[in-house]
Amino acid sequence: MDSLGFKHHDHSTCISGGVAAVIQSCKEAGLQFTPVRKRVLELLLERHRAVGAYEILDTLREEGLGSQPPVAYRALDFLVKHGFAHKIERLNAFIACAHPGDNHSPAFLICRSCDAVAETATVAAGGRLGQAAEETGFTIERTVLEAEGVCPNCQGKPE
């Protein structure tokens, strides 16, 4: 599975493709894909890993697109809200979505050595937990599923 993420790939098409897909989605949904939002999405796609809000903000500041935290957070909130990016709770950081457009409940594999993050899909309230929830009458609305470990490229590396 290519989109699973630890492989090398043509990164420029990865960015342009991602941006194009989001432009399309916004057009269809009547959302405003403003310059700040676009730039933040590009930054996430460029980095291709989880990025902290303040790292985003530093870049925006250098480029004159905004210098205060709310600027970055508002753009990130927009992207997350509409499924174009995800927040990695474990890292308090953000990453571009690997399959924008789909309505999905993502899961992540996080490498603790190189910080790479791969997105994959889960069954919405699936498996064991969904079962336990149903038994007790708990209604699941959203799940966070993040696995931490070592990616194939970092296997065997010291520390």
Added chain:
Amino acid sequence: MDSLGFKHHDHSTCISGGVAAVIQSCKEAGLQFTPVRKRVLELLLERHRAVGAYEILDTLREEGLGSQPPVAYRALDFLVKHGFAHKIERLNAFIACAHPGDNHSPAFLICRSCDAVAETATVAAGGRLGQAAEETGFTIERTVLEAEGVCPNCQGKPE
């Protein structure tokens, strides 16, 4: 399942039992269960919900057990490291473990209305995600599984 957590129960035994179990574990493993660590565990058990580090710290300060953030974080790190408590990444908060002693990979049901948190068990690197990881050669060491929704007691409540 009683330990799943949204039901009423005898809370005093819940605390004393939890502390006793941890004392026992520490004795066996040769760990130091110091006053600060004990008090923090008690606080988590008393609250019986996710508690922020600074809320813990406030109480420690009132009781003269420490006044600076590292005091609370060190105790919490100890408890988490040895499986006596867990961090809820989604809330940036901590909760006492419901089955201390067992070596387990916990999952949580978080009520967005009343903030109750129930701990349940998962298969270690289970299901879909474990499969995807194996296929790509990713080694999972730890998983975060947190479901957000509405608990049975809050179903139908306004807002």
Added chain:
DNA sequence: GCGCGACACGTTATACAATAACACAGGTGC
């Protein structure tokens, strides 16, 4: 007894993450 390392604890300072609150600017509909 003495030196030493391991570990817990105390304290200062700082970094990083997130939001509240208010002002302003541009469109759109009437």
Added chain:
DNA sequence: GCACCTGTGTTATTGTATAACGTGTCGCGC
């Protein structure tokens, strides 16, 4: 013009977490 909505700019503040350094204590080998 005017009300309304959405996005942006800015100031200030709160919340979360760690770096770095010093102190005290205990157990161990000598």
